[in-house]
Amino acid sequence: TTTVYYDEDADTDVLADHTVAVLGYGSQGHAHALNLHDSGVDVVVGLRDGSSSREAAEAEGLRVTTPTNAAAEADLVSVLVPDTVQPAVYEAIEDELEPGDTLQFAHGFNVHYGQIEPKESVDVTMVAPKSPGHLVRRNYEHDQGTPGLLAIYQDATGDAHEVGLAYAKAIGCTRAGVIETTFREETESDLFGEQAVLCGGVTSLVKHGYETLVDNGYSPEMAYFECLNELKLIVDLMYEGGLGGMWDSVSDTAEYGGLTRGDMVVDEHARENMEAVLEAVQDGTFAREWINENQANRPSYKQLRHAEKNHEIEAVGEDLRGLFAWGEDEDGEEHEGTAE
Ligand code: NDP
Ligand code: MG
Ligand code: MG
Numbered sequence: 001t002t003t004v005y006y007d008e009d010a011d012t013d014v015l016a017d018h019t020v021a022v023l024g025y026g027s028q029g030h031a032h033a034l035n036l037h038d039s040g041v042d043v044v045v046g047l048r049d050g051s052s053s054r055e056a057a058e059a060e061g062l063r064v065t066t067p068t069n070a071a072a073e074a075d076l077v078s079v080l081v082p083d084t085v086q087p088a089v090y091e092a093i094e095d096e097l098e099p100g101d102t103l104q105f106a107h108g109f110n111v112h113y114g115q116i117e118p119k120e121s122v123d124v125t126m127v128a129p130k131s132p133g134h135l136v137r138r139n140y141e142h143d144q145g146t147p148g149l150l151a152i153y154q155d156a157t158g159d160a161h162e163v164g165l166a167y168a169k170a171i172g173c174t175r176a177g178v179i180e181t182t183f184r185e186e187t188e189s190d191l192f193g194e195q196a197v198l199c200g201g202v203t204s205l206v207k208h209g210y211e212t213l214v215d216n217g218y219s220p221e222m223a224y225f226e227c228l229n230e231l232k233l234i235v236d237l238m239y240e241g242g243l244g245g246m247w248d249s250v251s252d253t254a255e256y257g258g259l260t261r262g263d264m265v266v267d268e269h270a271r272e273n274m275e276a277v278l279e280a281v282q283d284g285t286f287a288r289e290w291i292n293e294n295q296a297n298r299p300s301y302k303q304l305r306h307a308e309k310n311h312e313i314e315a316v317g318e319d320l321r322g323l324f325a326w327g328e329d330e331d332g333e334e335h336e337g338t339a340e
């Protein structure tokens with residue numbers, strides 16, 4: 001059974017005599033640093049020289065130094081630079097990690113696939129909010145929580161679990177609930193989810209649906225609304241009430257059509273492909289491919305990005321979104337779908 005931790009299971013006093021180094025001040029970094037700071041934890045931000053994030057961190061009253069100096073000062077080092085640069089950043093801080101320090105991650109990729117081999121004398125934890133950083137921050141400011149994961153890779157001190165939970169509480173995750181997992185489970189399920197369903201699967205489904213309508217003479221605008229724009233409404237219903245909540249809200253015709261046709265589109269063959277995608281995650285094939293791709297300066301990645309940007313659905317969408325007041329305002333808050 002799954003263990004879920006809440007505020008009462010965690011004690012931030014554990015961090016009272018700690019200095020926490022937050023390396024990186026991007027999506028997760030700014031949220032963790034600010035939430036820790038507001039929870040009374042001593043925070044130092046580690047950024048490379050000339051970092052574009054430096055000004056933003058200093059404007060919030062945070063201390064900024066280099067990753068190496070921040071790690072030297074800290075008892076807990078939270079590695080929140082992009083996954084692809086973490087191995088190099090780890091090399092720059094390894095000598096500063098003292099026995100009993102904590103090395104903390106928000107995703108398990110580098111540790112799980114052996115790109116970072118933490119020294120044995122430190123605790124290695126993962127507190128991973130299941131949400132983009134700006135929501136981790138916004139929720140905290142609104143006295144709300146962000147669900148998260150906790151995993152212990154290495155427990156040198158015997159206190160890794162307690163420290164991890166304290167960190168999770170200080171960034172607001174135990175307000176919502178924190179699920180216990182492992183580096184392996186988090187890494188593999190995260191990669192599979194984003195590849196097969198969330199990012200990869202869903203964009204392929206949208207593009208194929210769009211192309212099918214347009215190739216058969218329907219207008220691109222109609223195809224865009226039907227296959228992309230309305231997806232949000234369906235996902236919102238699933239988010240609130242699961243699949244059942246969605247089926248309850250659509251018409252009987254949509255429900256019957258969906259229940260009979262869905263498995264025709266995403267059929268057993270698609271399921272077999274998902275197994276292959278999972279296998280490449282599990283046996284490290286995907287990780288090796290991605291590491292090599294980065295070492296080669298991302299040739300395929302750049303090409304794929306370019307092709308995706310140039311898909312007709314993107315131009316159609318940009319025009320349509322401009323005609324309706326459905327964008328986001330400066331605070332990132334959503335507008336209602338009405339004209340201004
Ligand atoms: P970002 O891409 O937002 O991190 C950018 C920050 O890292 C900037 O401050 C940037 O500063 C700094 N940085 C980039 N390159 C270097 C470098 N070579 N040396 C030092 N600093 C550098 O990262 P994310 O927040 O997206 O990801 C951080 C971790 O959190 C990852 O492990 C990720 O998997 C995990 N995670 C991310 C989630 C998300 O929604 N984004 C969700 C859950 C987990 P500069 O101005 O110098 O470039
Ligand atoms: Mg991911
Ligand atoms: Mg319809």
